[in-house]
Amino acid sequence: MITSKFEFRSPKDVEEAVRLYREFQGEAVYLSGGTDLVPRMKLGLEKPKAVIDLKRIVPLTTVEDQGDWIRIGPLARIFDLKQNDLVGDYFPALEASLEATSCESLQMRGTIGGNLLQNSRCLFYNQSEFWRRSKGFCLKMGGESCNAVPGAKTCFANYCSDNAPALCTLSAEIELSGPDEVRRLNLEELYTNKADKPFDLQPGEILTAIFVPKKKSIGGYEKLRVRGAIDYPLLSAAFSFVDGTGKLAIGAVGPKPYVVEMKQPSHDAIGEAVEVVLKQVRPVGNTVLDPDYRKRMIPVLAGRLINKVMEGAK
């Protein structure tokens, strides 16, 4: 049951949505498929005064070939996108990560925009309010310190989007439309690197487009999870090789995907790229898997993935 009370609005265009956000003085949330937001509201992690449903804004749902770019509407559903020929022909890493996302039924409801903007997760945070109160609120709930690493003043929640790493390897850009301006940035610039507030979004900004350079690539995605379906990633690796350059992105181990460029997908280069990632990540005991195991799986997933992609290209 959602115990907080809110008003519900279905604007027909982006301007109206942003205007509504202002009307509720920032105490509103945007809704796409709701597969991240509604569970959060049920757990009392989100208590908005208004829910602004974006699903009736038709231009946000389409996928378009713009010549140099493929423009993906953020409201495109995961299930539809993974069957889109443009995705299959140009972005195999994304096709694989879409397929690996949650499960078929959730893919039919969940959107790519909501997937990118899903909040970061932690075993000590994605819990009922009753459970969380008994432990005392952590940093991400406005408390003083972390509950996963007692006493820590840093939040260690993991950003578990399956598709963000793949889109980073494809050098995707995003368009944000807010009350004051429309801006376009690299997807990688969306992240604050702070798990308690993972996105560098201005109040009221709507993700209105995802642009991926229309270039043929080879690539793939590997996901570590306990069950083969439904589960969020506990670690993930995406790789794309475009125009003679490879990009590796490691996900679900920290507040953002860790992206490394590789000129050559050789054995040594993979080792070096993994080293760069290992220097930045700090897995802790906030998932159902042991943090050391997750860390040691980074080179395993990366190596397995890149070798498979390059083998397939021969």
Added chain:
Amino acid sequence: MERFKVKLQLNGEAVELDVNPSETLLETLRDRLELTGAKDGCGLGACGSCTVLLNGLPTRSCIVLTAELDGSEVSTIESLADGTKPAPVQESFMEKGAVQCGFCTPGMILTAKGLLDRNSRPTKEEIIRSISSNLCRCTGYKKIVEAVEAASSTETPKT
């Protein structure tokens, strides 16, 4: 708090509801309309026991707000049988022994139905991919896969 008016095509009939914006579809079905076929399992989108068909697609009703659905078509497990005659997919579940405690069954059957309606001859792999959206703690899935396979040859393709 404001109420929200929603028009639905529910199990083939037009209904007009006046709901609380924070009400989930599962709450509307079970508590308001007494359609208790959809089960309240995890309540967080993880298990699939609350699955209904929303515009033909298997959907977890526990994480959908009824307010989102104005103009939509919803079918619950209650709509499958023709009077007392079970639908072919229900028959196959019974024949193959794909039901134990039964808690996951309405969701499983609707997920299977959603698949068969868009693909009347799915491969075993496609069946597994679809029904792995739903958790079953009893059967081990083998009988469920067999039941969907059996239904795929008897289910009348969508016209």
